[in-house]
Amino acid sequence: MSGSELPKLARVAHAGHCNRCLSALPSSHIQIDASRLAIGFYCFGTLDLLGSIYEKTKEIEREGWREWLWHQQTNRPYGTDPEEYSEYDTPHLIMTYTAILSLAILRDDFEQLDRNGIVRFLQACQREDGSFTSFPNGGESDLRQVYCAFAISSMLDDWSGVDVDRAVSFIQQCSSHEGGYGQQPTGEALGGTTYCALASLYLAPSVSDLHAPNPHVTTDERRRTIRWLLQNQASSGGFSGRTNKDADACYCFWCGASLHILGVGDLVDRTAFLSYLASCQFKFGGIGKAPEDRPDPYHTYLSLAALALFPLEDADPSWKLPRLNALWNTTEDTADWIRQHVPLYTVKAQSPVRK
Amino acid sequence: MPDIAGDGPEEQPLFSERPDWTDVTPVPQYEGYNPIAPIFYTPQYYFRGIVKTNEKSERVLELTEAIIRLNPAHYSAWQYRYHTLLAIKAPLDAELKLMDSLAVQFLKTYQVWHHRRLILTAIYSPPPSNASGLNDPTATTSSSAKSKPSPESQAAARTELAFITRVLMVDAKNYHTWSYRQWLLAFFDDVHLWEGELGFVERLLEEDVRNNSAWHHRFFVVFGRGQLQGEEDRVAVLKRELSYTKDQIALAPNNASAWNYLRGILERTGTSFSNLRSFVEPYTKTHEDRLGDEEILDLENPAPSAEAELPCVAALEFLADIYEKDAVSKSVEIWKRLANELDTMRKKYWEYRIKEALKDVPVQS
Numbered sequence: 001m002s003g004s005e006l007p008k009l010a011r012v013a014h015a016g017h018c019n020r021c022l023s024a025l026p027s028s029h030i031q032i033d034a035s036r037l038a039i040g041f042y043c044f045g046t047l048d049l050l051g052s053i054y055e056k057t058k059e060i061e062r063e064g065w066r067e068w069l070w071h072q073q074t075n076r077p078y079g080t081d082p083e084e085y086s087e088y089d090t091p092h093l094i095m096t097y098t099a100i101l102s103l104a105i106l107r108d109d110f111e112q113l114d115r116n117g118i119v120r121f122l123q124a125c126q127r128e129d130g131s132f133t134s135f136p137n138g139g140e141s142d143l144r145q146v147y148c149a150f151a152i153s154s155m156l157d158d159w160s161g162v163d164v165d166r167a168v169s170f171i172q173q174c175s176s177h178e179g180g181y182g183q184q185p186t187g188e189a190l191g192g193t194t195y196c197a198l199a200s201l202y203l204a205p206s207v208s209d210l211h212a213p214n215p216h217v218t219t220d221e222r223r224r225t226i227r228w229l230l231q232n233q234a235s236s237g238g239f240s241g242r243t244n245k246d247a248d249a250c251y252c253f254w255c256g257a258s259l260h261i262l263g264v265g266d267l268v269d270r271t272a273f274l275s276y277l278a279s280c281q282f283k284f285g286g287i288g289k290a291p292e293d294r295p296d297p298y299h300t301y302l303s304l305a306a307l308a309l310f311p312l313e314d315a316d317p318s319w320k321l322p323r324l325n326a327l328w329n330t331t332e333d334t335a336d337w338i339r340q341h342v343p344l345y346t347v348k349a350q351s352p353v354r355k
Numbered sequence: 356m357p358d359i360a361g362d363g364p365e366e367q368p369l370f371s372e373r374p375d376w377t378d379v380t381p382v383p384q385y386e387g388y389n390p391i392a393p394i395f396y397t398p399q400y401y402f403r404g405i406v407k408t409n410e411k412s413e414r415v416l417e418l419t420e421a422i423i424r425l426n427p428a429h430y431s432a433w434q435y436r437y438h439t440l441l442a443i444k445a446p447l448d449a450e451l452k453l454m455d456s457l458a459v460q461f462l463k464t465y466q467v468w469h470h471r472r473l474i475l476t477a478i479y480s481p482p483p484s485n486a487s488g489l490n491d492p493t494a495t496t497s498s499s500a501k502s503k504p505s506p507e508s509q510a511a512a513r514t515e516l517a518f519i520t521r522v523l524m525v526d527a528k529n530y531h532t533w534s535y536r537q538w539l540l541a542f543f544d545d546v547h548l549w550e551g552e553l554g555f556v557e558r559l560l561e562e563d564v565r566n567n568s569a570w571h572h573r574f575f576v577v578f579g580r581g582q583l584q585g586e587e588d589r590v591a592v593l594k595r596e597l598s599y600t601k602d603q604i605a606l607a608p609n610n611a612s613a614w615n616y617l618r619g620i621l622e623r624t625g626t627s628f629s630n631l632r633s634f635v636e637p638y639t640k641t642h643e644d645r646l647g648d649e650e651i652l653d654l655e656n657p658a659p660s661a662e663a664e665l666p667c668v669a670a671l672e673f674l675a676d677i678y679e680k681d682a683v684s685k686s687v688e689i690w691k692r693l694a695n696e697l698d699t700m701r702k703k704y705w706e707y708r709i710k711e712a713l714k715d716v717p718v719q720s
Contacts, residue, residue, distance in 0.1 A: 035428070134430070135430075138430075138434050139430055139434075139469075140465050140469055176571065176574075177571075177574050177578075177615070177616070177618075177619030177620070177622070177623060178571070178615045178619065179615075183530065183534065184534065186534065186537040186538070186541070186575055186579060187530070187533075187534055187537075188530065188533065188567065188568055188571040188572075189571070190530070224622075226704075228615070230701055230704050231611055231615075231701075233700055233701070235700060237700075242528070242567055242568075243567040243611050243612050243615060244565040244566070244567045244610070244611060244612050245528065245567070264707070266703060267701075267703040267704045267707055268703075269700050269701075269702070269703070272700065
């Protein structure tokens with residue numbers, strides 16, 4: 001099947017799905033209450049990729065979301081102003097990452113960003129083995145948190161909150177015999193955490209160029225990782241997250257972006273890839289993990305992000321998406337906004353370190 | 356990454372209607388802000404009331420249980436529950452029993468397993484003393500003040516392993532469950548427990564030889580703890596693992612898990628792939644081609660069965676990797692076949708392998 005024979009990307013329907021999720025989610029979704037900032041990011045990210053933030057939402061809504069997001073920035077004990085938060089309302093590392101991205105998508109000026117507080121928060125979250133917990137003194141600690149800490153530091157352009165060498169050592173210990181990276185040092189190779197490992201290693205401050213050899217990845221490791229990643233492209237064209245598991249749309253991003261970061265994105269069978277994601281579109285909007293599955297913002301966003309990384313020449317124009325920054329996982333336009341507004345000191349001329 | 360369960364909330368006692376909760380002021384959440392994706396549920400408001408007064412009591416256990424049954428991902432409720440259990444010196448084995456009943460319902464939720472780790476650690480080794488007492492006691496760094504579990508705990512470890520085995524019956528590839536098993540083995544660090552794992556993995560692979568989590572666990576148990584004793588042991592271990600893996604490949608040759616395992620153990624032990632050439636070659640031919648070969652029963656190199664789908668792509672890849680060192684033109688021949696005929700999904704990868712290999716070959720005139 002060539003690119004031109006594929007069904008269209010149902011842009012309006014997918015934007016509608018995410019818009020609805022932003023307004024309300026049913027009580028059956030209680031389990032994601034603690035992750036609403038992440039859900040928000042997947043919805044905003046979808047609208048950003050579809051170019052419909054300004055079309056589909058009103059300024060008053062965007063202002064309200066920005067205000068709500070800023071209310072989630074806690075100011076104690078890591079920030080500067082005391083407020084009515086208990087130790088059980090601590091900030092959360094992953095939610096901090098998604099909040100910054102969401103605010104950037106909403107084009108906030110970041111005047112309210114407590115940069116020092118965030119840096120101290122990162123320091124408090126890093127463990128002796130180099131990993132990071134979701135919040136100080138508790139919560140899970142694995143490659144996902146490491147990635148968020150690296151992404152935040154890189155967006156702030158301030159690495160003083162992170163002991164990079166120790167974190168890199170932890171990342172390297174997560175490399176499994178199969179070539180991918182597990183969630184923690186004993187873990188089975190998994191697509192999501194492989195992305196977290198590679199994105200972190202390429203965001204690290206000592207790395208200057210996405211195209212030069214990375215000092216933290218040996219030639220052998222790179223070869224094995226590439227082999228494992230490509231082995232995960234199933235006959236349906238989609239990617240699975242682990243060996244001998246079924247394809248899942250979100251792994252099209254995690255594995256696809258990993259290959260892109262390693263400089264071998266061209267090795268993915270793009271037509272099959274697109275055809276799989278096209279078939280995951282739900283008839284009433286949104287994208288699910290597999291054909292016929294119910295959609296959700298997470299799979300919708302990641303599918304679109306994957307498609308943005310792997311454009312197909314002869315596909316219908318509905319599939320045309322903006323360029324994606326694979327390391328931060330946001331559009332290049334939003335990445336530019338981040339570079340101009342998130343660090344404390346921004347250089348007006350283009351930074352030589354273009355990630 | 357969030358896993359959306361999609362099950363409806365259970366019937367909950369209305370805390371607002373209970374006389375034993377009238378002294379607590381519920382703290383609502385959405386004053387004056389336009390929240391993103393709001394989800395409304397009230398036990399959480401009582402939780403915030405309790406936290407504000409720092410209450411640690413029996414009824415807090417009831418409240419946090421109600422919350423985690425509604426929302427097993429509510430990490431603050433879990434954390435507060437753990438601190439409450441310790442503060443009121445609640446019986447932790449009862450807590451473990453409660454977790455048993457929640458585990459299957461919520462087995463895809465990280466917090467259920469993290470809490471279990473905390474409880475096990477609290478029972479079998481006291482947390483290291485520090486000012487706040489809030490340090491994560493499950494840190495496995497060797498430099499910490501973690502005390503070694505007592506000998507009596509071997510029985511407890513076996514009970515836990517049996518529990519994990521039961522959960523794996525429900526979902527044999529659940530990532531959290533396997534991670535927990537790996538943590539548990541390292542935590543108790545008992546040589547008998549480690550040894551029992553080989554049989555356990557074998558039983559799982561008998562049910563599903565393509566269970567990659569089981570293969571991964573085997574690698575962790577055999578090579579991951581870095582505790583191989585002496586040179587003899589190393590050789591014997593490798594021999595045993597090669598033999599086992601070859602048998603599984605003979606059973607089901609088109610199984611990426613087994614081949615990844617084989618490659619992994621060779622790379623890990625620094626053993627050349629070419630040692631496996633006589634084993635691999637029969638798998639690279641079609642059944643027809645093999646008819647010409649002599650039928651030798653070689654127990655060291657089990658041959659593919661008559662039902663096996665041949666040629667096996669992974670075997671061809673393996674052979675090409677052997678040839679890459681000193682007969683690269685043979686590798687190129689294989690990669691071309693894979694690209695154009697046998698593994699066309701990865702056509703660009705095989706062409707990339709050709710390009711990369713030829714880059715290193717000096718140009719002959």
